[in-house]
Amino acid sequence: MGRLVLDKVRKQYGDGVVAVKGLDIDVADGEFLVLLGPSGCGKTTALRMVAGLEEITDGTIELDGRVLNDVEPRARDVAMVFQNYALYPHMSVRANIGFPLKQRKLGKAEREERIGAVAETLGLVEQLDKKPGQLSGGQRQRVAMGRAIVREPSLFLMDEPLSNLDAKLRVQMRIEIHAVQRRFGTTTLYVTHDQVEAMTLGDRVAVMREGVLQQIATPAEAYGAPANVFVATFLGNPGMNLFDGELEVDGDAVAVRIGEARVPLDEAELRSQPAVRARGGGAVVVGVRPECLVVPNGIATDRGLGAKVELTEDLGSNVLAYFSIPGMHRTPVAPAAVDGKSPAAAGARDAWALGRFGRNIHFDSGSSVRLALEPGAMRFFDPDSGTAI
Amino acid sequence: MTTLTARLPKGRLARSHGSPKRRRARGSRWGYIYAAPAVALVIAFIGVPLGSVIYHGFTSWNGFSPPRWVGLDNFKVMWEDPIFLRAIRNNVLFALSVPIEVVGALILAHLIHERIPGWRFFRSTFFLPAIYSTVVIGILTSVVLLPQGPFNQFLGDVGLSGLQHNWLESTGTALGAIILVVVWANFGYSVLIYLAGMTSLDPQLAEAARLDGAGFWKILWKVHAPNLRRVIELVFVINTITAFAYMLPYIYTMTHGGPGYSTFATEYYIYETGFSGGHLGYASAIGVMLALIVLVIGAVQIRVLTRGEK
Amino acid sequence: MEAATAPTARPGLWDRMVERVPPIHRSPSRAAQIVGMLLLAISAIFPLLFMLSGALRTPADWNHSQLGLPTTSSLEAFTSAWGSANIGLYIRNSAIVTTGTVILSLIVAATAGYAFSQQDWRGKRATYLFVLAWLAVPPVALMVPVYYEMSSLGLINTYWSVILLYTALNTPFNVYLMTSYLRGLPDELMEAARIDGAGIHATFVQVILPMARPALATLAVFNVLYAWNEFVFALLLLQTESVKTATVGVLQLQGRFSVNYPVLVAGLLLTSLPVIGVYLFFQRYLVRAIVAGAVK
Ligand SMILES: Nc1ncnc2c1ncn2[C@@H]1O[C@H](COP(=O)(O)OP(=O)(O)OP(=O)(O)O)[C@@H](O)[C@H]1O
Ligand SMILES: [Mg+2]
Numbered sequence: 001m002g003r004l005v006l007d008k009v010r011k012q013y014g015d016g017v018v019a020v021k022g023l024d025i026d027v028a029d030g031e032f033l034v035l036l037g038p039s040g041c042g043k044t045t046a047l048r049m050v051a052g053l054e055e056i057t058d059g060t061i062e063l064d065g066r067v068l069n070d071v072e073p074r075a076r077d078v079a080m081v082f083q084n085y086a087l088y089p090h091m092s093v094r095a096n097i098g099f100p101l102k103q104r105k106l107g108k109a110e111r112e113e114r115i116g117a118v119a120e121t122l123g124l125v126e127q128l129d130k131k132p133g134q135l136s137g138g139q140r141q142r143v144a145m146g147r148a149i150v151r152e153p154s155l156f157l158m159d160e161p162l163s164n165l166d167a168k169l170r171v172q173m174r175i176e177i178h179a180v181q182r183r184f185g186t187t188t189l190y191v192t193h194d195q196v197e198a199m200t201l202g203d204r205v206a207v208m209r210e211g212v213l214q215q216i217a218t219p220a221e222a223y224g225a226p227a228n229v230f231v232a233t234f235l236g237n238p239g240m241n242l243f244d245g246e247l248e249v250d251g252d253a254v255a256v257r258i259g260e261a262r263v264p265l266d267e268a269e270l271r272s273q274p275a276v277r278a279r280g281g282g283a284v285v286v287g288v289r290p291e292c293l294v295v296p297n298g299i300a301t302d303r304g305l306g307a308k309v310e311l312t313e314d315l316g317s318n319v320l321a322y323f324s325i326p327g328m329h330r331t332p333v334a335p336a337a338v339d340g341k342s343p344a345a346a347g348a349r350d351a352w353a354l355g356r357f358g359r360n361i362h363f364d365s366g367s368s369v370r371l372a373l374e375p376g377a378m379r380f381f382d383p384d385s386g387t388a389i
Numbered sequence: 390m391t392t393l394t395a396r397l398p399k400g401r402l403a404r405s406h407g408s409p410k411r412r413r414a415r416g417s418r419w420g421y422i423y424a425a426p427a428v429a430l431v432i433a434f435i436g437v438p439l440g441s442v443i444y445h446g447f448t449s450w451n452g453f454s455p456p457r458w459v460g461l462d463n464f465k466v467m468w469e470d471p472i473f474l475r476a477i478r479n480n481v482l483f484a485l486s487v488p489i490e491v492v493g494a495l496i497l498a499h500l501i502h503e504r505i506p507g508w509r510f511f512r513s514t515f516f517l518p519a520i521y522s523t524v525v526i527g528i529l530t531s532v533v534l535l536p537q538g539p540f541n542q543f544l545g546d547v548g549l550s551g552l553q554h555n556w557l558e559s560t561g562t563a564l565g566a567i568i569l570v571v572v573w574a575n576f577g578y579s580v581l582i583y584l585a586g587m588t589s590l591d592p593q594l595a596e597a598a599r600l601d602g603a604g605f606w607k608i609l610w611k612v613h614a615p616n617l618r619r620v621i622e623l624v625f626v627i628n629t630i631t632a633f634a635y636m637l638p639y640i641y642t643m644t645h646g647g648p649g650y651s652t653f654a655t656e657y658y659i660y661e662t663g664f665s666g667g668h669l670g671y672a673s674a675i676g677v678m679l680a681l682i683v684l685v686i687g688a689v690q691i692r693v694l695t696r697g698e699k
Numbered sequence: 700m701e702a703a704t705a706p707t708a709r710p711g712l713w714d715r716m717v718e719r720v721p722p723i724h725r726s727p728s729r730a731a732q733i734v735g736m737l738l739l740a741i742s743a744i745f746p747l748l749f750m751l752s753g754a755l756r757t758p759a760d761w762n763h764s765q766l767g768l769p770t771t772s773s774l775e776a777f778t779s780a781w782g783s784a785n786i787g788l789y790i791r792n793s794a795i796v797t798t799g800t801v802i803l804s805l806i807v808a809a810t811a812g813y814a815f816s817q818q819d820w821r822g823k824r825a826t827y828l829f830v831l832a833w834l835a836v837p838p839v840a841l842m843v844p845v846y847y848e849m850s851s852l853g854l855i856n857t858y859w860s861v862i863l864l865y866t867a868l869n870t871p872f873n874v875y876l877m878t879s880y881l882r883g884l885p886d887e888l889m890e891a892a893r894i895d896g897a898g899i900h901a902t903f904v905q906v907i908l909p910m911a912r913p914a915l916a917t918l919a920v921f922n923v924l925y926a927w928n929e930f931v932f933a934l935l936l937l938q939t940e941s942v943k944t945a946t947v948g949v950l951q952l953q954g955r956f957s958v959n960y961p962v963l964v965a966g967l968l969l970t971s972l973p974v975i976g977v978y979l980f981f982q983r984y985l986v987r988a989i990v991a992g993a994v995k
Contacts, residue, residue, distance in 0.1 A: 053890050074896040086887035090909040099905075103896030147895065419899045420820030427811035427830050427870050434845070434867030435833045441844035452847070497739070500732055507733070513982065514740040520978045521746060522928035524946040525967045528953050529746050532960065539749070539765040546766075573742065578989065585990040605728070634837035638930040642950065656839045656931075663843045664935070676840035683837040 002064060002077075002154035002187035003029045004050065009059035011045050011211075019045040021211040022059070030185045032178075034202035036192060038234065042211040043191040047157050050189060051080050063154060074103070079148035080157040083164065085140045087132040087147075093119075094128045097146040118146045121180070138169045145180065156181070156188040162197065174200060195235060199223070207231050225272065225379065229386040232287045232379065238320070240379070241293075241353050245286040247279060247380075256286055256378070260326045261305045268376030275389045276380045284389065285381040290320070292377035293355035296370060303373040309363040310352055321363050322352040323371070439680070445673035452669050463674035473675065476655045479564065483654065484632040486568045486575075491624050494576050495617075498583030499609045512584070516577035523574065523635075527642030530570050531557060560651045563644050567652055570639060575631060579624045586620030587613060629686050634679060655679050747968075747975070754780075754965035761960045776961035777969070780952070785940065786966045789948030790973070792858070792937070793927055796944055799862040800926040801919050804873050807866060808918055809911060812877030813903055817889055827878065834871045839931060846935050860936040861944075865926050873918050876988065880914035881907065913987075920981045921988040927974050945970040 004027040011020040019042040027033045035043045048054040050061055052073030061068045068076050079100070087096050094115055095102075101111045119125045122142045132140055141161065148156055161177070162170045178201055181188050192198055198205045199219040206216040207230075215227035226232035226240065233239035246257040254277050255264040270277060276284070296304065307323035355371065363369065380389040446463055450456035467473050497515065501508045518526070533540050534556040541553040556562045590613065598612045614621065637656040640646055646653035646661075655675060663672030753761065754776045756769040763770075781787040814820070815827045838845075845864060846855075854860035888910070892902045908915075930946045937943050949970050952963040978985065 051890075051894055053893070073890075073893045074898070076894075078894065080891065080894050082887045082891060084885065084887055086885065086891040088888060088891075088906060088910075090912075099892075099897075100895035102905075103898075103901060147891075151895070418820075420814045420818040420823060423810040423814035423818065423903075424823075424826055424830075426807045427874050428826060430807060430863070430867040430870050431830055431833045434848075434864050435836055435841070438841040438844035438848055439836055441848065442841055445844065497736070500736060505729075505732060505736065507736070511736050511740055514743045516982075517743040517747075517975075517978070520924065520974050521971055522930065522946050522974070524928070524930045524949065525971050526746070528949065528963070528967060529749070531953070532963065533749070542764070543766060576739075577743070581986060581989050630837065634839050637839060638946075641930075641934075642953070659839065659842055660931075664846075669843050669847075672843050676843060680837055680840040683840070684835050688835065 003027065003062075004155055004187060004189065005060075005062040006046070006050070007060045007062070009046070009049060009061060010057045011042070011049060011054065012057045019211055020049070023208075023211075023213055025206055025213065025216060027187055027189060029187055032181055032188045032190065032201055032203045034190045034192060034198040034205045035208060036195065036198040036202075036205050036234075037208035037214075039193060040210075041208045043193070043208060044159055045211075046208070047080075047159050047189060047191050050155070051078055051157050052076050076155075077153050078155040078157055079151050079153040081144045081148050081159070081161045083160045085132075085144040085161075085164075087140055087143055089132055092129050092131060093124060093135070093143050093146075096132065096143055097124075097150050099147060100151045114150050115146075118150045121149070121183075122146050122176075137165050138173060141165060141169075141173055142176075145177070149180065149184065152184070152186075154187065156186050156190075158188065158190045160192055160194075161190075163192075163194070177201065195237060207234060209234075225388065226287070227388050229285060229287070229381050232381070236289060238290055238354055238356075240287040240289050242381070243286045243288070243353070244383070245284050245380075247276065247281050247284050249277060249280050256284065256380075258286060258305065258325070263303050263305070263373060263378070265378065266303070266375050269378050269380075272376070273380055273389055279389065283383045285383050285386070287379040287381060288353075288373060288377050290354045290356040292374040293353065293371050294374055295357070295361060296372040299372075301372045305353075305371045305373070306368065307353065307371050308368050309365055311365065312363050314359070317359055319357045319359055319361055319363075321355045321357060323355065323369075324352055442673045442676045442680070445670050446677040447674075448670040450670040450673075451667045456670060459670065463671050464678070466671070467674060467678065472650060472653065473655070473658060475650045476653050476658045479650075479652060479654050480633045480636070482564055483568060483571065483636055484629055486572045486632060487625060487628045489568075489572050490576060490579055490628045491621060493572070494579035494624065495583055495614065495621065496609065497576065498580045498587060499605075499613060501580065502584060502587045503605070503608075512580075515580050518574045518576070519578045521574070523638035524642055526570060526574050527639045530566070530639075531643045534566060557644050558648050560648050563648060563652050567636070567639055567643060570643070571631065571636070574639075575628060579628065582624055582627075583617065583620060586617045590616050626686055630683055633686070634683050747971075750964045750968040750971070754961055754968050756961045758959055758961055765960075776959075776965035779959075780962045780965040780969060784952055784962055784966060785943075785948060786945065786969050788941070789943050789945040790969060792942055792948075793945040793970075794973075796858050796861050796865075796933075797923055797926040799858060800865040801922045803862060803866045804869055804922045805915055805918060807870055808873035808877040809908060809915065810903075811870075811874045812881045812911070812914075813907055815874065815878040816881035816884075817902075817907065818899070827874075830874050831871050834875075838868050842931065842935060845932065849936055855936055856939045856942050858937075858942060861926075861929070861933055864932055864936070865922075865929060869922060869925060873922070876918060877911070877914055881911060884910055913984075916981070917984040917988045920977060920984040923977055924974055924985070 004025070006023050006025040009020060009023040010018070012018045021042075023042075023046055025033070035046060037043055045054060049056050050068070052068065052071065056069050063076065063078070088099065091099065097115050097118055098111050101114060106114075115128070116125075119128055122145060124139065124142055124146060127135060127139055127143075132143065135143065141164075144161065158177075162173055165173060174197055181201075190197075190201060202219055204216055205219050205222050207214040207222060209230050215222055215231045217225075217227075222231060223235050226235060229240075229242060232242065243258050248255045248257060248262070253264060254270060255262050257263075265276070293305075305325055307325045309321060310324050311322040313320040381387060382389055445456055447458060447460060448456035449459045449462070497511075501512050501515075505511070521529075532538055535541075536555045536558075540556070544550060544552050554562060556566050594612050594616065595608050598608050603611065634656060636654045637660065640652055640654055640657050644652045646657050656679065659672045659675050659679065662668045662675065666672075749765075752767075752769050753765060755772045755774075756765075757771045757773050757775070760769055760771045811830065815823060849855050849860045849864070852860075854863070884907075888906060889902060892906045897905060928946060929944075933944045933947045937947065949963070949966045952958070952966045
């Protein structure tokens, strides 16, 4: 059992830094929720407040209806996996895994039994009598997991548990964590700034920025229908293209002017963002995922853009191509609207649009091509607030 | 210490103040309890005696009848007391060991640091004198320097019998002998401190100087010494404090302050006036004076030790 | 991962201290330097050899010559030093005092280090500085009041007088060293323990103490040498024969007239052997204490 509810949780550090600003999150029992965001956005702080390692400045945190604010960490029934594993170097693997049980004064026999079972699950049986110093990175990670699992807590907390592993091991451990969580069905709050982890592990992801929750949704939703331009550009690698557009509503027909091109909205787009039509016109920010720009291959389309190839990058599996589009700008508007800071990140890349294509495609630099937009490709944002329309 | 605040109820009140730092463990109460033994000990056996020595420094007291307040009398007497002045002067003379130590140990450390052949051996043996008890060193020296002792015997054996001397019982040599013994007893310690300092220097500094053609001495004076200013200062302070406050075992075992008062030191005076003479008020006043002298020297040490603490 | 292994798996301090520097090139003064160093090294070892050879002599042999190899080799000096000169008893007393001091010092340093490094409480920093500040007080200045305090506590001529005093005098340094060491441990370990259900005391016993082993060993060696070698307060506070420590006891062999020198040096040697042994076996810990105290 473990339903975790964060209600208007705020954290102000003694030096005045407000690391978390009014966080509202409701994690269902058994859910795997990933907290995602750029460095310094307050993920760790949020997690530590749930663990009880950080005092909660305001708001409440509840686990299964019990308010945790003034509960000692050890009485919260949560287990945590640290980025550095935090294994006790002087204890054997057995003692490390058994540590939480020993604190609860479990009998030796029962302890041994549970340690054995966990070691079995994690493939650590051979390692039980070694010290952490004698283990590989992946094995240490497993021991840290084991120490969390063995308690059978209501809630797992994990703070970038894979970031100290090399790329290959990371994939493997990611799969293991997933399997373990499924198997025990324990509610999990998982912090990362790795999108791939977020997309693959999370039942839902919560994207944070500078202490503020931006969006909480399934990975597919957050990716396909980002709540604002920050999420749009933060998710995806590379992130969404953002163009300045001019909405033209003419009765039933709704189209958007991007540079010199005029692109009609399709069924899917009108349905998913009905408020766009209701705006009746005016400036918007148009977001298009790089992989939604396609080469029409001679098939006639009314959703096309003329473009000039500026630069291509061959990634092996993919080709990234940068285009300039006559009369079009990548929009510099959005980030300013979110936090009043300089829009450098969005504005810096000139007026180029970015496309991602299969590896069979070839572009000549400087050549002109015609690109088409996939059905449902366009997302619309308010140019002032940056939020999705 | 505000034990009251430690009992503040948790909850709204406590929370609204916010905690200024990352909380590493809960329960302020336990912090006091874990720190208590250390605090109690230093108060009981350093703080209380210090208070007592200061108080009794202003009294006349023989240990039996109650102390009588005499104001600054003890301190006034002190500045006209030839023995006290002699003792202070001797302490200053003992401090002649300091420059020898500061410079000599620096050179030795540099040689070890530059890996002179046999440096591992030197590194280990140089510290041995600091291991022997000061009493053992003092007694041994007094044996070695006996009129018919091994040192004079050695001088005779090598044909220098003209130099034979009653080293510890002549005014001319006793003080010098003590200074040399103190230097000898402590140089390993100073070498070690220097070595630690040199290790924390960037080896590229010396390397670059060497490529520019700098020799042994040049590297020592132009590269190491300027960069080790703090360490040199520390060696200086430690040895100065030794000359003022850690001489008693040597003097007690080698000369008992003699001949005459030629090796008499402030510490020894506290011991004599207090425990043989029964002038406990006066002995306390001398103690206060000694503590003040060392405090001035020690203020530097504390500054060095707590450097980097926020 | 360094967080898991750092505290134990350090390369020897001794070796780190020198090996980074390439050897210097030959220079003309090199020979002179080596000779000078050798003379110093010999002088450092000389007391040991002198005591050993002297102790093996008979008084007659001593009167004949005190340098060079003994012509006799009699253990008589040792036996009479140990037995009739009571050195055996003094050494036993020194051992008791030293053991007591070290145990008490470690407890005090570890608990205070824990409070100052791992816990949060109001006045922590001020208290820490308060404890450290006593470094500036020269113990000899306190001879008179310490004596009277101990006698009013009824502790004169008891082991406790010096055990308590030695521990107190070294507490500022011990606490300083312990606190710096514990501050260097990763916070996550303590946090993990908190979450895993360990209370303040369980964390101290099961996590902090085992991880502080290197610092505890360093302090142990440092305090052994101090307590064993201390002279002034032992002289003041332990005056009856049955509690005298070795450094004070050997003094009696140095009587002004008709000294039996072989017995005297045998006594000095017996007094020195324990600390020399400690130095030989635990050199690196001692070095660490001095380096930490000096350059931190
Ligand atoms: N103990 C602290 N005292 C003061 N400010 C802090 C403290 N810990 C974190 N902060 C600040 O709070 C903000 C959020 O930090 P946090 O560690 O939660 O970020 P994060 O999202 O986990 O980042 P990362 O991905 O780099 O781990 C940062 O601006 C950080 O500087
Ligand atoms: Mg973090």
